[in-house]
Amino acid sequence: MSERDALEGYDLIGDVHGCGATLATLLERLGYHQRDGVYRHSRRKVIFLGDLIDRGPRIRLAVSIARRMVEAGEALIVLGNHEVNALAYCHRAPAESDREWLREHTPRHNRIVRETLAQYRDHPEEWEQTLAWFLDIPLCLELDGLRVVHACWDQALIDELRRQRPDTRIDLDFLSEAMRPGTRASLILDRLTRGSHLSLPDGMRIHSGDGFTRSSFRAHFWARQPRTWGDVVFQPDNLPDELEARELSAEDRARLSYYGPDQPPLFIGHYWCEGIPALPAPNIACLDYSAVKFGRLVAYRWSGEERLDADRFVWVDVPLEERARAMPQEIDFD
Template sequence: MKSVVPSWAGAAGSVVGVTELHVDPDRGYDLIGDIHGCAQTLEHLLDTLGYRQQGGVWRHPRRMAIFLGDLVDRGPRIREALHLVYAMVEAGQALCIMGNHEYNALGWTTPAAPGSGRQFVREHTPRHARLIRETLEQFEAYPGEWREFLDWFYELPLFLDAGRFRVVHACWDDSLIDPLRAQFADGCVDEAFIQASAVPGSFACTTMDRLLRGTDMRLPHGLTLTSEDGFTRAHFRTKFWADNPQTYGDIVFQPDALPELAAQTPLSELQKNQLLRYGHHEPMLFVGHYWRRGRPSAIRPNLACLDYSAVMYGKLVAYRLDQETRLDAGKFVWVNVERPERVS
């Protein structure tokens, strides 16, 4: 990005290229779930974690934040959230990976490859327009900033691997990450890869969908379900770590429950064998994306989801990672999203 002076910050700030991504496995990290424009709540969480604003940047003397993506869409202060996170990354106080909503924004604005039969990578359907509406409206008076943030999204890696722990927005899949890493050593893709992701069945399409949206399965018996946002679909999001699942209900991982008939339907042996499994022996993995509810906790000793529906008056959640190799239930920190956060 070029120099951006956020009017809300109250002081001029210089914004230059993102610092080189490097994860020091011996440093303390605060991993933070999906923000979706809840900038006020993010400030509250950072303050709770001991970060203080100095020179327009939230800083901690001994720790660094890692954001799990989905900074944009849905919330009331998307522009402020982007400036806050970007400033931290540029100052070496944070790392940030790409979420599916940053990818969606790139797809919305990236022309599709010739011969694809579409105008943009992400087609401008009414549903897609509704999902990105708040972001576009909040940047309507700042088109130059929005273009620069879109450029910055290309500098957000799809994953981070520190050896002892890993970070990805939705799902870790070595069968995709290994060849991706061979092509893009830093995990940051380019415009050609985004364009290629519009081709169903392509490596780019499969990679972006799996890493940023997770695994899914078609509902049995021709059933469909309608989510809270009114979208009717025939697929549901699945666990990628299930041990010995027997039914569809054993593998569902999304806010919307399956129809009872579907939940009780047995999985075939072929379906069981096709499920992705993140093993108990693997390094600690942190994901966002899945709109969890209740008291933040680990899914397994080596797996945590930090998305607790902040933009839906849930919780903005962090995990305070130090030198442990298995998750500690006492190190989840969160703040509740107060109703004023949703007032534009």
């Protein structure tokens, strides 16, 4: 009997970003209950879409819940860009490099990882174990009837990755290569965990709701024949001025992936959606609904269907109380 035959289905959960208490609430709502320190369901398993860490107040709790489930065989997980960022931030660059760390400790990068490092500061051994666990997480999953990746399923790049790494897991050598712009490792890791970005015209910036200023925008990968920037933009922030009508250049098109409607159901996170969960395409579900910005922590209950159904979304609104720091008993929850 295959795993799919033995299971009723998978519950896919979007970017948690340290909202650990809300994650516990969502799991309970989905019918998972804690036993021996692990959330379990008699007929289903969870798939986490990455980005467990950064920004939120209960990062250790979120990681602990997910890691225990994965290690107990109750969940699967793919790597998010924030886990990649943490690995690169915390590992030194090769001696021949012109920088000290794989991810430079700039004010912007410091700010992104600040909450994670603060919450693990008194638990250095746990943090080292967590970083080691991140290296054991695959970049993508292709199961019987569905696919999972944090940001973008690019078949050609995934095939290239699998030829080198059949399990799609990275190591520090791959990470080091990926931190050098222009390498194939950089393209693969960036596309799968961050998706495609198109650059704004010189001098133009987007001032995002998360406090960062960006010179590019996030583009999706399911428009068959996009013509304009507005056909592919996929983020909460509006494009400045009249740029939605701007024609895609040949260079823009070369930067875009495409996932057609005949492909298996695909689950992604990453894109900071807002509002009531909806399907951007009949076979694609994005489950990142800005939980850490007091949005929604969203799951999709997949039970083998080839055509996705918006009625299968389940979510928990993140309360303002989530802002409070975790109490010790919330971390050591077993």
